[in-house]
Amino acid sequence: MPLFFESVRVGRLPFFGAAARPPSSHRRLLVRMTDNNELKRLDHTYLWHPFTQMQEWMGEEPCIIAKGEGHYLVDIKGRKYLDGVSSLWCNVFGHRRQELDEALREQIGRVAHSTFLGLSHVPGIELAEKLIEIAPSGLNRVFYSDNGATAVEVALKMAFQYWQLKGEKERTRFASLVEAYHGDTIGAMSVGYSETFHRFHRPLLFPVLRLNPPHIFRYFQNMNEQDALQSAIQEAEEKLSRERDSLAAFIMEPLMQGAAGMWSQPLGYVKALSEICRKNRILFILDEVATGFGRTGKMFACEHAGVSPDILCLAKGITGGYLPLAATLATEEIFSAFLGEYGECKSFFHGHTYTGNPLGCAVALASLEIFKKEKILERMQDKIAHLKRRLEEDFLSLSHVADVRQWGFMVGIELVEDKSGRKNYAPEKRIGHKVILEARRRDVMIRPLGDVIILMPPLTIAEDELKSLLDVTWESIKAVTEG
Ligand SMILES: Cc1ncc(COP(=O)(O)O)c(C=O)c1O
Incomplete structure (x- = not known):
């Protein structure tokens, strides 16, 4: 370790006053971890950041976050920044929210993690009840996972297996919107293809029926909103009814295609798509990973349109932006198709080690409480x-x-x-x-x-x-x- 670290006095560190003096066993590490140049060297030497051109990154001064305070992030030099994108669209009530911190501490005092495969736990059960209480009507089963992409993978696999179990085995395909984004796993990339992000992986992806969304700025130029909407609905009607017998489900981000560049949809689009799907017996999946938990001004975007999906994908804001937790909600009709004797092998064989992590569930419960209490x-x-x-x-x-x-x-x-x-x-x-x-x-x-x-x-x-x-x-x- 360079001599510099040995000689800095812990008492002068920006984030640890005398009262909060860290235990001596940690001091050496903390000294090192508050030195910007050393952190920059370590970052540039060892890290590979997501969605980042690392050549450019390594030529720039990194902004290294040390802590959060309310709606601000504070970097290692003590400089404070307003968090204008909610730490990648997930933070809901700011950082270091007392109630969320406490819920996390209390749950750590009980158990940090216990599997959801063949066991259950208290915060997982309680959260499921609360999610169903606030979810659009008809959704009454909660399947947990870890992040937005896994919430979508679960939805796709669930929809696919549902039709297999119902004996409509030819329903094996999916439909989605052009430039949709549903995450970076293989299934999520397939339904959410973006040329910029995913072109190298194209040969790995399964083919999907694409619909043009009513995006006036790029697609329906020179049309007014109403004409663009009618045109997009007509296209959806034609394509989805033509392919109805081969489609398991249609998936969309309601109201706003976020990662496409915030492509907004007029209200009538979600409603029309839900009706077309219903008419053609195609499962209607809403990906509310980004729009859920208040982002659009209602708890879920589909409430603006008065629509209930067959499957709903949630993540990001579910824990107030604290921990990786996701949930895929389904109707009783879908759930009951998976029931049977063990030997019939109808179970949904999907799960992750940290499925329904208790810390995430406890914080999510506290977050829903804040929504209610503080209106x-x-x-x-x-x-x-x-x-x-x-x-x-x-x-x-x-x-x-x-x-x-x-x-x-x-x-x-x-x-x-x-x-x-x-x-x-x-x-x-x-x-x-x-x-x-x-x-x-x-x-x-x-x-x-x-x-x-x-x-x-x-x-x-x-x-x-x-x-x-x-x-x-x-x-x-x-x-x-x-x-
Ligand atoms: C609509 C939507 N779905 C899925 C995802 C993927 O979520 P995650 O990054 O948690 O995997 C995102 C991420 O931005 C998203 O906006």
């Missing part, structure tokens, strides 16, 4: 309206902002080189990336999807914090695109 959904409505007003009044007038799309606290601001011709910037210009670095210089943490700037604040963000998120984003876009 989180009601209290965010004025802020949603404010967000909408600012986006329309201030952002659309910027010379390189071509479109803004919003559902609740999910926002995409699309930047283009030429607004009238909707001409994109060349990807190598890294405009979106430059905008978020500019915002970071102004103490706001956001993340782009290509040249779409994403805003996804925690649901409890204060009015003045929301104002500074919008001000900084506006200034950063202006500085990069007009500066």
Whole structure:
């Protein structure tokens, strides 16, 4: 270990005052772990970050997060940033929420993990009841897993096996939306294909029937919203009825295709798709991994449309953004198809070591309690309206902002080189990336999807914090695109 670490006094470390002096056995490690240069060296030497061009990463100064405080993240140098994308769309009430911290501590005092295969546990049981209470009607069984992609894999396998068990063995295919994103495992990539993300793995993926969503900015240009909607519904009606006997299920992200770049849908689309599926006996799966738990202003996006799916995928916000936990909810009709004598082998043979982890379940229970106690959904409505007003009044007038799309606290601001011709910037210009670095210089943490700037604040963000998120984003876009 370099001499430097030996000589620094623990008492001067930024995050451990005298009262919180760490045990001596940990001091040496902590000294080392608060030195930015050493951490940077270790990161660049040993790590491989997800969705990251590591060559670029290794040429930049990494921002190393040391702790969270409310709606802010604090880096190793003590600099504070507003968390404008809820730590990849999952944080709900800010960081270090007392009730969630306590729920976690209490559960650790009981048991950190015990398997859900052949055993059950208290927080897993209690959470299932609460999830069913708030879920769209008709969903009454909860199957746990670990993250959004696994929630989707479970849904696909469940739907597939359901038809096999029902004796309709030719129903083996899936349908989904163009540029959908459902996660990075093989099944999730197949139904959610994105050319940018998944092209190298294309030969591994199974073929899927694709529908064009009513996305006006790219697909139905020069059409108004109503005509685009009708056109997309007509296409869905034709394709799904034609293929009805071979389709097990259709899967979609309701209201907002997040990772595509926040492609919003008019309300009628989800409703129409649910009816077309019902009519053709195709299972209707909603992936609410991103839209669930209040993101769109209601607990689940499908509530806006008054729709209940056959299968619902949940993850991200389920634990308030604390721990990896996911749930796939299904109807009793689907569940009962899997029942039978052991020897009939109808069981759903799917599971993970950490399925239904008790710590995650305990925190998820505390999170649902906060939703109720603090009337989180009601209290965010004025802020949603404010967000909408600012986006329309201030952002659309910027010379390189071509479109803004919003559902609740999910926002995409699309930047283009030429607004009238909707001409994109060349990807190598890294405009979106430059905008978020500019915002970071102004103490706001956001993340782009290509040249779409994403805003996804925690649901409890204060009015003045929301104002500074919008001000900084506006200034950063202006500085990069007009500066
Ligand atoms: C709609 C949707 N489904 C699935 C996923 C995958 O979730 P995870 O990253 O937890 O696997 C995501 C992630 O962003 C998502 O937005």
